[in-house]
Amino acid sequence: MLEQGDEAGFKKLVDSIDITPDIAYRLIAELKKKNIEFIVAPYEADAQLAYLNRSGIADFIITEDSDLMAFGAKRMLYKLDFSTMTGSELEVDSIPQQRDVNFNWFTHCMFLTTCILSGCDYLNQIAGIGLKTAQKSIGRVTTFRGFLGEISNKSLIPADYEISFMKAFLTFRFQRVYCPKRKACV
Known part of the structure; x- marks a missing residue:
């Protein structure tokens, strides 16, 4: 038990x-x-849910997976405990107000880069790079290539990391989803 x-x-x-x-x-x-x-998602359910949320079709998403923010979800109920009916409400608009990390002027691409660098379903994180370190670095250099340029210990980065990062980034940015308003995939 x-x-x-x-x-x-x-x-x-x-x-x-x-x-x-x-x-x-x-x-x-x-x-x-x-x-x-x-709706049956044509590919990735997280991308489908994020699309429905961004489009105003779903007010919020109940999830265990914070990757939904990387897909662009706006509002989630995270880690819902069904026995106490409590969880954490996550709203993208309130992220810049967090004390631990500062996303005040981040674009979605910078936010996504930070999420991927700190570890996601499509790519493991680099040893020693968590959310705060990734956010501070992207805040300074703004891009993934800038991040790679400032890493002092290049041996920490796996040989195929750059191509794997780009695949993860494109996967988050360009998922095919079903649009119930158009009754077609977009």
């Missing part, structure tokens, strides 16, 4: 859940039977 606050145990539990095509098919059949509207 998991103890309350056992983050590592909860993560293992979440990682063990696998939604098979059969489970998805049966859920879709039930939703259709009950005339409940739904």
